[in-house]
Every structure is written in structure tokens, then in C-alpha cells.
Amino acid sequence: MKPNTPTWPRKTREVRNHHFDSTIWNDFRFRPDDIVIGTYAKSGTTWVQQIVGQLIFAGDAEVNVPELSPWLDLRVPPKEQKLPMVEAQTHRRFLKTHLPVDALVFSPEAKYIYIGRDGRDVLWSMYNHHARANAEFYRVLNETPGLVGEPIAPPPASIRRYYHDWLDRDGHPFWPFWESIRSWWEIRDLPNVLLVHFADLKADMAGEIARIARFLEIEVDPDRWPAILDHCSFDHMKRNAARSAPLGGILWDGGAETFIHKGTNGRWRDVLTAQESEKYETLAVEKLGPEAAAWLASG
Ligand code: A3P
16 A cells, blocks of 8 residues: 555535535445546546446447436436436446545445546636526526525626636535545545546547556457547547437537537636636645646646
8 A cells, every 4th residue: 555545535424506416325336346437527527428438338339428327416317216227227337426525425446537627627618518508407407306505597798707706706606616626636546546637638538548448447459449539539529419418418508519519728818817817826726735736737
């Protein structure tokens, strides 16, 4: 064991809001080969779900991520419906979560992949996600039974204002940002945890997919590599977005293509002043410490 190996995390709290019902994990029965894909949000979750789906199903173009890989802690449909669904799955399961580690149930046998992305890129992606949300998005989040806390309102017209609100009120109007990164960073040295960065996926997707495959102990038939790489490319995912975007994209004007949006980092550079940008950098070091802040900013 490495000297700085952290202890297995324990669940210390529940998170319930417009999106979450973390209690579902308490009733979830793990299998030893389960895979859990976590992010804060807007950080490449769907991309890595697609990658893992492609690895499990050996490059099958028909893999349908929203059907096969549910967001377990999303409070709709309720756990009474969702749990039997995942219980009935006979393939290797790959589940999505947006919870911080201390609200999750942690299995020493399951494999956990956490993806990080610079908060400014997350925010730019989130703004598109939120600004293009349609009436069904608000109905699902605000009008289904079990809503806890404030309903979600449409975003302001200015992305700058959205950025400052998000930083000033930590994750407003969705959920806190820093605790997600901090909690996963703390357990990065556990043998069943793999940290992946969105920018590294962009810079070397093939290398990162190979690293993910090794971590998951999936041996890839060399003949299937071209199909896997093609199906995980931005262009393929954009063209076939309904097979990867949550709920096939029904929550957004413009459908699933809205969700697989630009796939680029740094779009904030042309909008934020140097001072506005530094506000994020200063907070990142304060909230995460220099090492984790540098990792998150990479790319
Ligand atoms: P942008 O909105 O910046 O384009 P999540 O799945 O966590 O919500 O993340 C969504 C982000 O991942 C979106 O970012 C989306 O375009 C990007 N994405 C999804 N698949 C991608 C791919 N194959 N290549 C690059 N970016 C991808």
C-alpha cells in the first residue's frame, strides 16, 4: 500500500435537491464488476459513458448509453422504478453519478472513474445545457413528486452574470462544485479509483481509452479498436447524439445535438476579463489546494 493511500470513504450524509436522491445508493446491491462514472456535471460524463459502453460491447455502434447507463442518483424516475431496472441488467453495469464521495456508497470492489474539467469550461457547457432546456426539463425537475428545495428557474440572459453567480454561490443554481472535485481528488490513490481529465481525453483520446480499458481490466480485440475510436469521436457522437445524450435529448430545444454541443475548452477566454478569470483561479487554489487546482486547470 502506498504511504498516502486514503482510507475507504464512508457515506456521511444524504443529498436531496431538485436533481438528487442520494438514498438510492443505500439500497443498491453492488456486483464486483460494477463501474461507476462520476463527475460534477458537464465534464465529459456522457463521453466516458460512451467510452465504457464501447469497451464493454466491443465497439458495437448500437450501444445506447441513456438506456444502459442510468444516472442512478437522479431522483426521477424514483428509485422504486430505477433499482429493479438496473437489477435486471445482465451485462457489466456502468452507472453515472454526480454525487460527492461522502454522499455516495463506496464498494471496494466496484471501479470508479471520475472526470475533471476546468470549472470555467464546465460553466460554459452548463450555460448551454440550461439556456437550451425546454418545458419538459422544468416539468421533470420542478413538477414531479419529491422536489426538495428551490425549483430551477431559467438562467439569466448574460453568461457573465451566470458565471459570477455560480462562483459566488458555489454551483448555483445546480449544486456545489468544489466539494465534488475535492472529495474525489482525496481518494484518487485508491486502487479502484481512476481520475481522468477532459483535456487529456481531447489531447489523446486513444491513449486515455487504453488507460481506461486497463483500469477496467477489459482486453480489447485489436480489430475492434478502429470502431471504438470512431464511436467515441465527437463527430460520431454528435451525429448519433440520441444514442448518448441523457433521455435521448428530450429535455433540450434542438434535441440531443444540443447536449453534444461543441466539445471544446477555453470558450470563456474571449468573454471573461483577466480579472474575472483570475477570480476562478484564486478560488480554485483556496478551495482545493494548489495540486488539485493545477490538475483541474490542466489543458
Ligand atoms: P460542451 O458543452 O463544452 O460542448 P457531460 O456529459 O458531463 O454533461 O458533458 C458534456 C460535455 O462533453 C459537452 O461539452 C459535450 O459537447 C462534451 N462531449 C461529449 N462527447 C464528446 C466527445 N466525444 N468529444 C468531445 N467532447 C464531448
